[in-house]
Amino acid sequence: MTLETDTSREITTASGIRIHYHDHGKGEPLVLIHGGGPGAYGWSNYSRNIEHFARTHRTITVDMPGYGRSDKKAADASIYEFLSDAMLGLLDKLGIAKASFIGNSLGGGTSLKLALRHPDRVDRLILMGAGGGLPVFSTVSEGIRHIAGYYMGDGPSFAKLKAFVQYMVHDPSAVTDAMIEARYQVSIDPQTLANPPLKSGGLHPGDQIWRDRLDLLTHKTLLVWGREDRTVTLDNAFVYLRAIPKAQLHVFPQCGHWAQWEKADEFNALVSAFLASA
Secondary structure, eight states: OOHHHHTEEEEEOTTSOEEEEEEEOOSEEEEEEOOOSTTOOHHHHHTTTHHHHHTTEEEEEEOOTTSTTSOOOOOSSOHHHHHHHHHHHHHHHHTOSOEEEEEETHHHHHHHHHHHHOGGGEEEEEEESOSSOOOSSOOSOHHHHHHHHTTSTTOOOHHHHHHHHHTTOSOGGGSOHHHHHHHHHHHTOHHHHHSOTTOOOSOOGGGOGGGSOGGGOOSOEEEEEETTOSSSOGGGHHHHHHHSTTEEEEEESSOOSOHHHHTHHHHHHHHHHHHHOO
16 A cells, blocks of 8 residues: 555544545644645645654645545635635544644635634644735736636646646646646546536635734744745735734745645745744
8 A cells, every 4th residue: 555545534524524634643733735726635735745744743634625535515605714614624523622734725725714713723824825815916817817717618628737737836847747647637527527616706705814803813824935926926925924913924936836846845844843943
């Protein structure tokens, strides 16, 4: 068996949502939540980080509802409220009173929403290119356009997904066709095709996390951004940095939206130091 299959687990929350996740390592709980792009799932997003964090933490890598091997259920209203409820259900089912969270993009917004709604269940936050913010200078990004259009028109294709991935990283040559093919196969799961996770085109008020009372958060928060992020652009970080009392920002140069993948060694060291700090 591989580590990926050996650590694979499933639970069903009290609200009836089946969630697939990987459970690896011992120590304080650390939950890793992936982004919302087509074909995303936990192991794919964090394949270069899981073993590192499992040396010091119980590392729980989640497939959010609508993604990977979890139930293909989409939000009826606010995506962040729906997903944060699901993450709370996961913690309850696993008997975890409090955990730190690493969230990329959609997963970052979900982690932040959970901290706002249930502050006692969250220890520290590491938010990478987190959604729910406000771009101070830019308009809708090219990466977001590709996400929104993936299941529309003539539907998913390998070429569409490959074009999308070009906007996720600073150096597209580092992404192999095998990696894209794996995500493509996940993206065309029949249940996903019938119910795409980000199908609603409108913006629910609950998705505008920058409007929430971020000033009331007491959590130590590490904001991580790639300077060349073309999906959730760097200017989205500034409102969070200003509003969250204990927030700090680290910017990786020559890095896109997947800091944990493009800058894996530096990212792992940065986050480990943050989690270990007094």
